[in-house]
Amino acid sequence: xxxxxxxxxxxxxxxxxxxxxxxxxxxxxxxxxxxxxxxxxxxxxxxxxxxxxxxxxxxxxxxxxxxxxxxxxxxxxxxx
Numbered sequence: 001x002x003x004x005x006x007x008x009x010x011x012x013x014x015x016x017x018x019x020x021x022x023x024x025x026x027x028x029x030x031x032x033x034x035x036x037x038x039x040x041x042x043x044x045x046x047x048x049x050x051x052x053x054x055x056x057x058x059x060x061x062x063x064x065x066x067x068x069x070x071x072x073x074x075x076x077x078x079x080x
Contacts, residue, residue, distance in 0.1 A: 031062040038065050045069040 028035040033051030036044040044065040049056065060067055 029063050031059070034058075034062055036062045036065075036067070037071070038063070043068040045071045047071045 028037060028047055030036075030050075033049055034046050035048035035050070036046050038044055042065055044062040044067045046058070046062070046067065046069070058067060058070075
């Protein structure tokens with residue numbers, strides 16, 4: 001019975017460690033106020049904007065990748 005208690009404790013400890021170590025969110029690459037994704041052919045698509053709004057200048061590159069598109073935005077800073 002003692003072995004079962006030890007194995008249960010080890011299993012619970014491993015599960016807790018897994019949830020502490022593994023992040024719960026995956027962040028997209030960010031360059032300035034823009035989040036972006038990179039395609040297989042190494043081109044950037046803007047996926048979010050976190051700036052204050054107003055006049056926005058979109059850079060020709062993000063993270064060294066050429067900016068080729070603006071994707072679906074999920075930012076609350078951009079009015080509908």
